[in-house]
Amino acid sequence: MMQIGAEATHEAICNWIKKHYPPHAEVISDLMIANSATANITALSYVGENYGVGDGFLYRGYDHHDCDMISPVTTYFDLRPAQRSGGMCFHFESDDANFDVLVLSAWVYDADMNNNLMCIASVPQEHMQHWLVFEKEVQRIYQSAIPYRGKVYIVGGVETTFDATIHWDEIYLPEQLKTDILQDIDAFFEKGVDIYTRLNIKPFRKLLFAGVPGTGKTMLCSAIAGWGQEKDYFVVYVSGSNQYGAKFWKIHEALEMAASSDAPTIIIVEELDSYLDDDDKAQLLNVLDGSESPTNKHGTIMIATTNHPEKIDDRVMKRPGRLDRIFIIPEMEHEETARLMLMQYLGDAWQEDHRQIVPKLLGRPGAFIREVALYALTMAAYRGETELSLEMLRDSLDTLVNQIEAKDGFLTSHKKQPMGLAAERKAKRNGFRIHDE
Numbered sequence: 001m002m003q004i005g006a007e008a009t010h011e012a013i014c015n016w017i018k019k020h021y022p023p024h025a026e027v028i029s030d031l032m033i034a035n036s037a038t039a040n041i042t043a044l045s046y047v048g049e050n051y052g053v054g055d056g057f058l059y060r061g062y063d064h065h066d067c068d069m070i071s072p073v074t075t076y077f078d079l080r081p082a083q084r085s086g087g088m089c090f091h092f093e094s095d096d097a098n099f100d101v102l103v104l105s106a107w108v109y110d111a112d113m114n115n116n117l118m119c120i121a122s123v124p125q126e127h128m129q130h131w132l133v134f135e136k137e138v139q140r141i142y143q144s145a146i147p148y149r150g151k152v153y154i155v156g157g158v159e160t161t162f163d164a165t166i167h168w169d170e171i172y173l174p175e176q177l178k179t180d181i182l183q184d185i186d187a188f189f190e191k192g193v194d195i196y197t198r199l200n201i202k203p204f205r206k207l208l209f210a211g212v213p214g215t216g217k218t219m220l221c222s223a224i225a226g227w228g229q230e231k232d233y234f235v236v237y238v239s240g241s242n243q244y245g246a247k248f249w250k251i252h253e254a255l256e257m258a259a260s261s262d263a264p265t266i267i268i269v270e271e272l273d274s275y276l277d278d279d280d281k282a283q284l285l286n287v288l289d290g291s292e293s294p295t296n297k298h299g300t301i302m303i304a305t306t307n308h309p310e311k312i313d314d315r316v317m318k319r320p321g322r323l324d325r326i327f328i329i330p331e332m333e334h335e336e337t338a339r340l341m342l343m344q345y346l347g348d349a350w351q352e353d354h355r356q357i358v359p360k361l362l363g364r365p366g367a368f369i370r371e372v373a374l375y376a377l378t379m380a381a382y383r384g385e386t387e388l389s390l391e392m393l394r395d396s397l398d399t400l401v402n403q404i405e406a407k408d409g410f411l412t413s414h415k416k417q418p419m420g421l422a423a424e425r426k427a428k429r430n431g432f433r434i435h436d437e
């Protein structure tokens with residue numbers, strides 16, 4: 001396949017417009033690089049009908065414009081048409097005048113062989129300001145992922161959206177803690193945003209959920225996401241799961257989306273510590289201070305989780321204003337909560353004498369209780385038992401405790417030598433510097 005470089009394409013498009021698009025010369029026009037969002041079919045479909053671009057001019061839709069030099073080729077994103085190459089003619093009208101803007105877009109390859117859409121517009125000189133207003137609106141829609149409202153939008157993940165399905169009641173944590181968290185968020189959007197704004201402070205609040213693995217932090221995030229969706233807030237989930245991993249620019253991208261949002265926005269960053277290379281720490285400070293984060297006047301809350309609060313700089317942890325609140329998400333503290341959770345996971349198999357193991361669940365994370373229940377149920381079914389005896393439940397608990405203790409012992413004795421993937425990742429994080437700890 002032949003690849004045409006960006007420069008040649010650029011020239012060819014400009015020449016084509018001059019030669020084959022008569023209005024370019026008839027109405028004195030400028031050529032400009034247009035924002036590639038203007039060639040995004042889905043974003044365009046969300047521009048308001050009759051969107052006003054100033055001086056009484058309204059946007060009246062667009063047509064595809066034949067251009068024998070560029071074949072229309074469309075990319076699809078999450079089952080919707082996204083960028084489209086080829087020609088598009090945008091129409092604008094006021095009571096006594098009208099004008100068109102032609103945009104030609106072509107795929108070009110950069111040095112890394114990524115294809116990008118180069119868009120060049122022919123804009124009547126006297127309507128440049130009107131066009132720029134339109135372009136800004138399309139860019140805003142594109143950036144704020146308005147087409148994806150109603151779902152949780154994922155930045156940097158393998159998927160684009162997900163539905164939050166966890167409900168508050170499914171999370172077994174102290175009621176007071178759940179209430180405190182939800183009230184903090186609700187109060188911020190309901191009242192805080194106005195107060196911050198009045199005091200000339202950016203309405204940007206940051207919460208951290210810290211706790212050992214498996215205590216329900218991800219569940220909490222998912223429940224908050226679902227709550228936000230019900231309220232028609234914009235919810236962005238920053239994911240480290242695509243090929244780029246946990247990279248700081250993803251947080252930045254989410255903040256920019258929040259700034260373009262016309263709704264209160266919740267940003268969820270799981271495992272915040274993994275986004276913090278040494279180089280990124282200073283940037284994070286600035287972002288958390290708000291000095292480098294664009295503002296959303298409807299308010300933005302960032303919720304981060306971590307298993308390793310100690311890895312997050314003291315400058316972040318100990319100074320309110322960077323992370324405003326830290327909620328410790330605990331292991332099971334109360335027998336009553338542990339019993340309810342065990343009952344929930346055992347379902348119909350629950351028997352009164354199962355209560356006897358409840359004290360042994362204290363001090364363990366929720367994920368532990370879940371595994372005790374699931375393993376016991378699976379083994380009972382596998383052995384063809386119709387009931388889950390206390391003994392089988394005890395067995396499940398004991399094997400899990402033994403396994404955890406054996407693993408802890410193994411890890412402690414191998415702590416000095418990181419192995420395999422872990423070592424490789426660590427080396428990468430350190431830029432392949434040899435590092436003695």
Ligand SMILES: Nc1ncnc2c1ncn2[C@@H]1O[C@H](COP(=O)(O)OP(=O)(O)OP(=O)(O)O)[C@@H](O)[C@H]1O
Pocket residue numbers: 170171172173211212213214215216217218219220306307341365366367368370
């Ligand atoms: N408090 C809880 N209430 C109900 N279920 C829980 C709770 N904690 C953990 N679980 C169960 O354990 C699973 C793992 O929990 P979750 O992913 O929320 O933990 P986490 O705190 O995010 O862990 P990590 O820090 O490792 O990411 C959940 O899917 C759920 O089934």
Ligand SMILES: [Mg+2]
Pocket residue numbers: 217218219270305
């Ligand atoms: Mg988690």
